[in-house]
Amino acid sequence: MRTVCLLCFSLMMATAYAGTPFRPQAHEGRVSQRALDLQVQIQPDRAIPDQFPLETGYRATEMRGQEWQNNQWQEAWRYLYSYNTEDQLVQTMLQLWYQGVWYDYQRYTYSYDDEGNRTQTRVETLEGTEWNNTERYQYSFDANHRWSATLYQVWESNVWVNSWRESYTYDHDGTWIETFVVVWYENTWINYEKYRYTYNDEDQWIETLNQAWLEFDWVNQWQELYHYGDTGLWTETQVLLWEDNQWLNDWRWSYSYDDEGYPDQTIGQDWVDEWVNETRYRYEYDTNSNLNTKLIQTWENNQWENSEQYLYTYEEYTAVPLDPEVFVPEQSRFVAYPNPFNPTTTIEFDLPQAGTVTLQIFDVRGYLVASLIANQFYNAGSYRVRWDGTGDTHRLLPAGVYTARLRTPFTTQTIPLIGMK
CATH class of the missing domain: 2.60.40.4070 (Immunoglobulin-like)
Structure with a gap:
């Protein structure tokens, strides 16, 4: 059996794996923000906006990112979304802004099974005039139609090469309780990290515990604690780091909502002997309750300063009758x-x-x-x-x-x- 220094290996892999989808680091204050956040990160497999198509009968056609420079907003990048006749997102195009022109950079193509589950995301990068494979994500489902695994591979020397794999465990009630991560090293899968999820008596998610595989043992890394208001809405996420055999404050997110229950502000604070403002997200919605603008600000000189903003464009969509000869009322019971x-x-x-x-x-x-x-x-x-x-x-x-x-x-x-x- 092959023996490796797992501590050295884990340190070596940390940077590469942390940059992959769904694996932001706790000290960056980005771990569970995506659970409430309505943004799409510029990274593979986050080109799918989780909230689209929306229940309002609208779907996103564009998400545009702008940066605050010289006291004005400057174009930076945008995602363009394409759908099939089943209203499934089938392709996302990432374009970058350069000298007044949008240039294609990456495209994401999605595959689905007969039940509508997304089974693959393939990422290609434009090199010259040719689209070349970059990476892909393959998703598996169990007999109960639950998401059971994700396999991430990169394209090297004209073949797909394993990088990491996640598997998901559910309890007897079907509640997601664990994510187990392994990485591909010298042609074998090696333990990397795992996540344990805890719920209270009201079935609210209240804790995530992250442990890393170091020196042949599971070692605490960080944990998140989730707090709720009287209405059941998520109001705070507290991030703790495991240092010197104790949990220490690191970061927290605070969430507020408008009168209709939509998030209107998220504030991120770092722990430096006290809670210090770092980041603020502000959300605006159009008249159809679609997310219209997400403003990102940073705390500088004791005030909030603009940093980035995301702008969303939607289209209203309706399906086409299978048989136009048959009269179908616009609204059935x-x-x-x-x-x-x-x-x-x-x-x-x-x-x-x-x-x-x-x-x-x-x-x-x-x-x-x-x-x-x-x-x-x-x-x-x-x-x-x-x-x-x-x-x-x-x-x-x-x-x-x-x-x-x-x-x-x-x-x-x-x-x-x-x-x-």
Whole structure:
């Protein structure tokens, strides 16, 4: 059996792996911000905006990044999103701004299985006039249709080479409790790190513990503690580092919301014997409740200074009838009762013409939290679906306002749902 210095190996790999998707470092204050954040990072596999298509019947067509220079906003980069007839994101184009012109830089192509699960993301970079493979992500699902693994590979010498792999563990209730990470080294998989997730009695996510594999043992690295307000909304994330056998403050995020429950401000603070302002995110929405602008500011000279901003563009979308000869009303029956509910509601809908049906639940931020029907074929008729208030992780969602979206080949409808405790 091959023996390696795992401490040296882990230190060697830390920089490369930390820069890959879903692996920001705790001391950078970026670990769980993505859970509330409505941004898309400029890095592979984050070219997919998690909240799109939105429950409002709109989907993103562009996300543009600007930088604050010389007291004015300067173009920097943009993502352009393309969709297929199933409203699935199939390609993202990343362009960079240079001397007044947008230049193609990278493109991301997405593949899906018959159930609508994304199975692969392939990244290509434009070199001269040719698109060349750069990296890819392959996603696996278990028999219960849960996301079970991610394999990341890079393109070297005209072949795909393993880099790292994540596997996900669920408890008997289907709740996501662990992420286990291994890296590819000298043709074998080696332990790298793992994440353990803890929930309270109300099924709220309250802790993430990160441990690294060092010297043949799991060693604490950092943990995050999540706090909630009386309404069940996430109000704070506290990041702690493991040093000298104790947990020490490192970073915290504080979240505030508008009257409709949408995030309107996030403040990041560093611990330097006291909490010191570092970063602030401010969110603005259009009249259709779509995220319109995200402003990023840094704390300088005892005041907030502009740094970056992200601008979003949307389009309204509707599906096309399978059979134009058959009359289909614009709005068929789509109701839920009881509503408000605690914790179960029944959703009923009419399908005047046979076709594929998708029924999804979104939270107030536009995140998909539950897939009740995933692109399944139904004959014409009336149907009833019972929702027990749990998400795709099979744990009970907190009280709040949700949106049910019904999509068929000839219409898209939404209704609000109010979950109560």
